[in-house]
Amino acid sequence: MEEQNLGRILVIDDNEDVLFSAKMLLRRHAKEVVMEKNPKKIPFLLSNEDFDLILLDMNFSQDITSGQEGFYWLKEILKYDPSAVVVMITAFGDVEMAVRALKEGATDFVLKPWQNEKLVATLSAAARLRNSYREVSQLKEVNRTLSTQLNTGRNIIQGESQAVRQLFTIIDKVARTDADILLLGENGTGKEVIARTIHERSSRADKVFVTVDMGAITESLFESELFGHKKGAFTDAKEDRVGRIEAANGGTLFLDEIGNLSPAMQAKLLTVLQRREVIRVGTNRPIPVNVRLICATNMPLKEMVQRGEFRQDLLYRINTVELHLPPLRERLEDIPLFADHFLQEYALKYKQPVKRLGESALARLRRYGWPGNVRELQHALERASIMSDNRELQSEDFFFLSEEGPAAAPAVTAQTLDLDDLEREAVQRALQKHDGNISKAAKELGLSRGALYRRLEKYEL
Numbered sequence: 001m002e003e004q005n006l007g008r009i010l011v012i013d014d015n016e017d018v019l020f021s022a023k024m025l026l027r028r029h030a031k032e033v034v035m036e037k038n039p040k041k042i043p044f045l046l047s048n049e050d051f052d053l054i055l056l057d058m059n060f061s062q063d064i065t066s067g068q069e070g071f072y073w074l075k076e077i078l079k080y081d082p083s084a085v086v087v088m089i090t091a092f093g094d095v096e097m098a099v100r101a102l103k104e105g106a107t108d109f110v111l112k113p114w115q116n117e118k119l120v121a122t123l124s125a126a127a128r129l130r131n132s133y134r135e136v137s138q139l140k141e142v143n144r145t146l147s148t149q150l151n152t153g154r155n156i157i158q159g160e161s162q163a164v165r166q167l168f169t170i171i172d173k174v175a176r177t178d179a180d181i182l183l184l185g186e187n188g189t190g191k192e193v194i195a196r197t198i199h200e201r202s203s204r205a206d207k208v209f210v211t212v213d214m215g216a217i218t219e220s221l222f223e224s225e226l227f228g229h230k231k232g233a234f235t236d237a238k239e240d241r242v243g244r245i246e247a248a249n250g251g252t253l254f255l256d257e258i259g260n261l262s263p264a265m266q267a268k269l270l271t272v273l274q275r276r277e278v279i280r281v282g283t284n285r286p287i288p289v290n291v292r293l294i295c296a297t298n299m300p301l302k303e304m305v306q307r308g309e310f311r312q313d314l315l316y317r318i319n320t321v322e323l324h325l326p327p328l329r330e331r332l333e334d335i336p337l338f339a340d341h342f343l344q345e346y347a348l349k350y351k352q353p354v355k356r357l358g359e360s361a362l363a364r365l366r367r368y369g370w371p372g373n374v375r376e377l378q379h380a381l382e383r384a385s386i387m388s389d390n391r392e393l394q395s396e397d398f399f400f401l402s403e404e405g406p407a408a409a410p411a412v413t414a415q416t417l418d419l420d421d422l423e424r425e426a427v428q429r430a431l432q433k434h435d436g437n438i439s440k441a442a443k444e445l446g447l448s449r450g451a452l453y454r455r456l457e458k459y460e461l
């Protein structure tokens with residue numbers, strides 16, 4: 001340990017000679033050394049100053065051998081600061097007493113008379129421990145702050161429709177339990193928003209919420225992403241890495257697009273969920289994890305089980321509580337609420353006065369089928385906010401690729417009202433319009449890139 005690295009040290013001993021020699025030795029290694037003969041001053045000293053290390057005598061003169069007074073003050077110090085690093089000084093080499101002090105929370109002990117080098121080495125080790133305590137508590141603090149920042153600021157619209165009122169009654173009931181939840185619903189119905197809301201309403205709210213998009217994880221990276229790895233476990237493993245499941249420890253783990261897992265990935269995930277422990281790639285030490293699991297998918301998992309595409313045991317493991325998010329077309333009465341919310345958001349974003357929906361616009365939005373659900377509504381409102389110069393948005397401020405209402409493009413509406421056909425048509429037209437650019441087409445459709453890819457696969461486009 002370099003000079004001065006021991007920080008601020010408090011030495012408590014009723015023997016002046018001991019205090020003196022401690023001071024002579026330690027001042028070369030510490031920022032400051034505070035000496036105190038009278039242990040009764042400990043509460044006062046601790047409440048006024050912050051010490052990195054405390055060197056505490058075990059045997060004060062009234063009570064030479066039993067160490068009782070030393071134990072008493074050790075407890076008082078730890079009551080005051082449970083992470084205090086206390087090194088006991090004992091004159092009698094009484095190992096039993098020293099061991100008891102360690103059990104009661106002392107970090108180490110030294111025998112009197114001490115060897116200077118040994119005392120400095122003991123204190124250096126104790127100081128390192130103190131630093132790692134501090135780091136851990138700082139990291140916890142940062143983690144708490146980041147989690148609350150990440151978890152707030154996303155206002156959720158509950159809605160007043162019958163379809164969601166029931167949903168939120170159940171959410172309120174289950175959020176506080178640790179029950180695993182499966183969210184089912186089409187793209188853009190708000191599964192991630194609901195997962196975050198459940199986390200925020202749970203006892204884990206001040207802990208982390210970790211999302212993993214299973215649709216975006218390749219087979220080869222699955223284990224390393226989810227379970228972590230040890231440096232050197234494979235060519236690209238340049239350093240130790242904590243997996244997402246371990247990172248979610250204490251908090252909520254949100255596994256999105258769970259229906260996209262291959263059979264091999266399903267088997268690995270099931271093992272982890274059953275054992276509630278992960279083994280980092282390249283190690284064989286299981287690490288226990290305590291997570292609340294929320295999974296989501298837009299795929300029909302039960303049918304997939306019947307077709308042998310999804311493991312039944314995995315489905316049972318994740319669906320303790322199953323919540324169905326209604327598509328927007330089944331909660332059209334919530335459109336004005338969503339519209340107010342998003343229009344306010346876009347007024348802020350684009351620094352404009354808040355726009356509102358005129359009657360013709362509202363009627364049109366209510367007639368539309370919303371294959372992209374709330375996400376599509378959000379994008380439609382954003383587009384209209386940007387394009388229109390009027391405070392009141394009208395029907396013609398909205399343009400839908402797959403509209404089945406009167407304002408629809410004739411190619412689509414004249415022929416079909418089947419949602420799959422409409423969707424296929426919309427996807428084709430968006431791709432044409434953007435010359436096959438997936439990102440732009442996805443944005444236009446109000447879909448994520450992953451969701452658009454899945455549709456391209458579904459419709460074999």
Ligand SMILES: Nc1ncnc2c1ncn2[C@@H]1O[C@H](COP(=O)(O)OP(=O)(O)OP(=O)(O)O)[C@@H](O)[C@H]1O
Pocket residue numbers: 155156157158185186187188189190191192193194256298374375378448451
């Ligand atoms: N109840 C809601 N309140 C406010 N915003 C919402 C609500 N539901 C959805 N949204 C908005 O709609 C968009 C899509 O929501 P989200 O990503 O949660 O849907 P999802 O069902 O997880 O979609 P996907 O299946 O495509 O991943 C987000 O931008 C979100 O902010």
